[in-house]
Amino acid sequence: MPRLPVRKSFGALPATWTLILALATSTSTAQDRIVVGSKNFTESGVLAEIMAQTIEARTQLEVERRLNLGGTLICWTALTSGEIDLYADYTGTGWAILLGEKGKITGPLRAFLHVRRRMRTLHDVHWLDPFGLDNTYALAMRESRAEELGITRISDLIPHQNELRAGFSIEFGRREDGYLGLSRAYDLHLGDMRALEHGLAYRAIESGTIDLMDAYSTDGKLLRYALRVLVDDRRFFPPYNAAPVVRGATLQRHPEIESALQPLAFAISDRAAQALNYVVENDGVSMGAAARAFLEREEIVTRDAGRPVRPENTDAARNTLDRVLASAPIPGESTGDRPGFWTAFLGRSGRLLVLLLEHALLTLAAVVIAALIAIPLGIAITKRPRLGRFALGAAGVIQTIPSLALLAFMIPLLGLNVRAAIAALCLYAVLPILRNTYTGIHEVAPDLVDAARGMGMKPGQILRRVQLPLASRTIMAGIRTSTVISIGVATLAAFIGAGGLGEPIVEGLYLNDSGLILSGAIPAALFAIVADGLLGQLEKWIAPRGS
Numbered sequence: 001m002p003r004l005p006v007r008k009s010f011g012a013l014p015a016t017w018t019l020i021l022a023l024a025t026s027t028s029t030a031q032d033r034i035v036v037g038s039k040n041f042t043e044s045g046v047l048a049e050i051m052a053q054t055i056e057a058r059t060q061l062e063v064e065r066r067l068n069l070g071g072t073l074i075c076w077t078a079l080t081s082g083e084i085d086l087y088a089d090y091t092g093t094g095w096a097i098l099l100g101e102k103g104k105i106t107g108p109l110r111a112f113l114h115v116r117r118r119m120r121t122l123h124d125v126h127w128l129d130p131f132g133l134d135n136t137y138a139l140a141m142r143e144s145r146a147e148e149l150g151i152t153r154i155s156d157l158i159p160h161q162n163e164l165r166a167g168f169s170i171e172f173g174r175r176e177d178g179y180l181g182l183s184r185a186y187d188l189h190l191g192d193m194r195a196l197e198h199g200l201a202y203r204a205i206e207s208g209t210i211d212l213m214d215a216y217s218t219d220g221k222l223l224r225y226a227l228r229v230l231v232d233d234r235r236f237f238p239p240y241n242a243a244p245v246v247r248g249a250t251l252q253r254h255p256e257i258e259s260a261l262q263p264l265a266f267a268i269s270d271r272a273a274q275a276l277n278y279v280v281e282n283d284g285v286s287m288g289a290a291a292r293a294f295l296e297r298e299e300i301v302t303r304d305a306g307r308p309v310r311p312e313n314t315d316a317a318r319n320t321l322d323r324v325l326a327s328a329p330i331p332g333e334s335t336g337d338r339p340g341f342w343t344a345f346l347g348r349s350g351r352l353l354v355l356l357l358e359h360a361l362l363t364l365a366a367v368v369i370a371a372l373i374a375i376p377l378g379i380a381i382t383k384r385p386r387l388g389r390f391a392l393g394a395a396g397v398i399q400t401i402p403s404l405a406l407l408a409f410m411i412p413l414l415g416l417n418v419r420a421a422i423a424a425l426c427l428y429a430v431l432p433i434l435r436n437t438y439t440g441i442h443e444v445a446p447d448l449v450d451a452a453r454g455m456g457m458k459p460g461q462i463l464r465r466v467q468l469p470l471a472s473r474t475i476m477a478g479i480r481t482s483t484v485i486s487i488g489v490a491t492l493a494a495f496i497g498a499g500g501l502g503e504p505i506v507e508g509l510y511l512n513d514s515g516l517i518l519s520g521a522i523p524a525a526l527f528a529i530v531a532d533g534l535l536g537q538l539e540k541w542i543a544p545r546g547s
Contacts, residue, residue: 061256069084086257096181125247133241178214205227272294362486399428
């Protein structure tokens with residue numbers, strides 16, 4: 001929520017006093033503001049909204065939402081660095097990923113108490129009483145395919161492991177509490193396994209592109225598609241009880257948060273969580289409206305408490321939620337009326353223009369800063385081979401760092417904001433400009449340089465009048481490459497709340513809404529084409545005639 005404007009007029013107060021009062025007001029506002037974050041999937045966003053609305057209704061605190069922040073790495077880094085104050089996480093994730101525990105644990109209470117105690121001791125992070133839901137990992141197959149092969153349990157996969165095509169989310173495929181540990185526990189080694197974004201895996205399994213996928217046991221999509229959830233007969237997956245995770249410093253500053261969230265303890269069953277996820281993903285209910293409908297339904301908040309939510313939105317969400325809880329939807333039945341691409345595009349055109357502007361500013365800032373660094377450095381290393389090898393090698397290494405990991409590294413340094421996104425984009429943009437600057441100047445014919453030197457030109461004059469003009473096309477080619485790369489990578493800025501056209505793409509991925517995905521992807525692609533074309537014209541304009 002944006003900060004409320006200060007409405008009082010300071011009249012003819014001296015500028016110094018006005019500034020002091022403004023700073024004091026800003027400090028006070030920051031102290032009374034709580035930032036709630038979420039990962040980039042539906043349930044995490046709904047739980048964030050439930051926590052945010054409960055705090056708003058039961059305290060005087062202002063709540064800012066920072067949703068869709070990427071996976072565990074981004075959210076945990078944002079929490080420990082103080083960029084967010086709380087988010088919802090799961091005991092299984094706390095046990096295996098955040099604490100790195102190697103042993104197996106199956107008792108929900110023991111797992112929760114261990115994670116809560118160790119987190120408080122090691123990180124001053126408090127796991128409050130759990131919500132009640134257990135959203136553990138599961139493996140799912142298309143019902144018809146599972147019936148054909150006679151598969152009901154995970155161990156039944158072993159005889160068919162070389163004929164099944166699996167599509168696992170990237171995080172599941174690389175986690176010890178995911179496929180890595182599962183493979184050892186079941187001696188299961190799938191021959192055909194690919195990484196897919198979790199939301200897209202449902203479409204892939206529906207179309208028959210894959211046979212097996214990972215799922216979350218409270219996924220709303222499990223109610224939408226005709227899938228069979230396989231029994232974890234060796235009880236490999238640990239419990240994943242969701243709970244509010246809060247910084248100790250935040251609770252020390254605002255102890256009322258814990259008592260405000262207390263009514264949520266054990267209030268959300270697995271069935272309720274799945275229904276909430278379903279109405280958001282399938283029926284197009286916003287996460288805010290779904291959260292409010294649940295809170296009012298459970299009488300945790302009243303209609304007029306906290307931040308206003310349109311009554312008609314809450315009423316529609318409440319009706320939809322009641323219907324899903326009363327009787328599970330028939331798989332394959334779609335009660336939602338999701339708009340197509342053009343409807344979504346036109347309906348969000350105003351917002352998309354804002355996101356396009358944000359995207360352009362992110363890209364422009366990153367490429368300009370990268371050029372200001374890479375061009376002088378590229379000039380310098382033409383005469384210093386050892387420095388050149390080091391600079392090009394370092395820039396190349398940075399290119400190999402996964403984008404989300406680089407964004408996560410930036411959060412403790414620069415915060416969860418636009419600066420972190422620009423810094424990451426800038427690092428990715430350096431290599432093409434640096435390499436092309438070095439190559440362009442290095443390949444200028446030595447005879448031309450000697451002729452210029454024979455005419456009495458100094459080194460600086462030779463660089464400005466001979467080498468840079470002749471290398472301009474090569475340098476501009478590097479800038480064009482960096483710009484196109486930056487436009488693509490800038491879509492990931494949405495994972496740290498920095499805006500841009502990645503926002504509808506990310507939202508569309510976890511809602512499985514192709515219209516939303518395309519409403520961000522198509523403008524980004526067109527923007528890249530237009531930017532490359534404009535830079536191509538600039539390249540022709542600045543290049544010497546006949547070059």
